[in-house]
Amino acid sequence: MTMIAKGTWVEIERVLLKPEERAPNLPEDTRSTPYVLRISGFLQEDAELGAEVTVRSLIGHDHAGQLKVVNPSYNHSFGATVAELLTIGAKA
């Protein structure tokens, strides 16, 4: 596996609450899943994907979790064109 260098911008994941530790009165579908945190930061030690690591966030706070993504990016978009919108208010 490739070693990810210390200082790389990464995303980690950590289970905050296991299903049995979650809040009472949750709907069934939610209760059966863990409560999960994802956070991005600078990797604090060389590590492989999947390793337990520490990252330092943009405000300098340290968070522990499993290394999931290298150089996490935002690729949200405007989505596939919804043609039904195009004719609304059109002058054609």
Added chain:
Amino acid sequence: MSAPVLDQSYAAVMARKNEIMKASLGIDFADFIQSPIAFDYERMMRETGYSLEEVARIQAGAKVGNTPLHELTNLTEAVRAFAGPGKGATILVKDEAANAGGSFKARRASISAFEARKKGYLGVATATSGNYGAAVASQAAMRGLKCIVLQEVFDSRGVGQPEIIEKSRACEAYGAEVQRLSVGPELFYQLLITLERTGFFNASLYTPFGIRGVETLGVEVAEQVRKRYGKDPDAVVITHAGGGNLTGTARGLLAAGCTGARIVACSVDLGGLHMASDHDFNRKSFTTGHTGFGVPFATWPDRVDVPRNAARSLRYMDEYQLVTQGEVFYVTELLTKLEGLERGPAGNTSLTAAVTLARQMDRDQIVVVQETEYTGAGKHHNRQLSFARENGIEVRVGDPRENVPGRTIVIPERLEQVRGMVQDMDKLRASYLRNAAKVLPAAQWSQGDYQFLAEDLKQDADWVRRAALDLD
């Protein structure tokens, strides 16, 4: 960051709620609480330590407020084309997207950030999946404060709501730490842990600071309408979720002496979808301004991250309209095409209700839509509709009355099909009283409790006594 190691279980953290809140806000709510039901709301609002003038001054120095008020001439004409004779009020919109951070939420964030700085906190934290996160991050950036935003972003498949992903991006762009969380009300649990560990200020949406910050919006609406039209607005439509937008705006209008304007709440109808459901999470095309927040917060405001909520919508609300997701997307597209103004769909919820109101109101009357929000990738009606399709929701053109939240989004064919749906206010008030009775049985309500409930429901104490008799 070096707090003693405390029990981090859900129950233990929730049990420390009051002490964490007190330390993170510098407000002792016990000062204002009179009974399990009643508290001195007006004194709590007064004792924020900021006058309306000071709030306006703070905001002016923080790139907030004095946003333009536009007359939507073409949309008004389009409504008049099918409204009855003499009908079709002028529609105005307050372009709140012009605030730093891109929404009216900057008004709330600006006062919290100012307060945090003044009291010497190193940073601010907030739990919100809405525009408020970007607003707090933006205000924190300019005040030199660290900022943490906690957001409910993704379901158990790891799929994020596009609108909330955009808000994560915006918060990080302003230099905030963003904690992205899976679906669940434990967002509040994680906020408590974060506040406890960091000692940061709780930039809650529901503190007196947050609500006082919105009052300037109401004042500006009154002043701008008077200056341009020589009279007061006849109705002000306000997108309603947690209640702060409505409460702050209405208080501002009243402070400006504008007592005649009808205060109309509006939410997107998401009836039938469970807000804490992992499965339903990505079947919603709106992440706020919907009934999943609007109804529970109206009928019991004190369900929030502070002991007593400064946002109390039924205190000020005259009417409550529901609109469908498809209607809002249609009107959002129309605003773009007819008025040359591209804004985010959530902010256009109240614009959709304004179409219905304008149609019923006289031509010489004025209806004000008091906000817009920024738009962009993810936070756009085209993305919400394409995302709905990806999640198995039927999207089609037709009669919006065939809308089924979580199953079918119907985009109207014509503007006249945008009709909204009026809620029964007395039913909402009765629901509020039932919730109050869960806190303290009605048989134990004191004179003071009745007085408080009457004020909280914009009714008199006799109305509350009669309604209390009908409770289950």
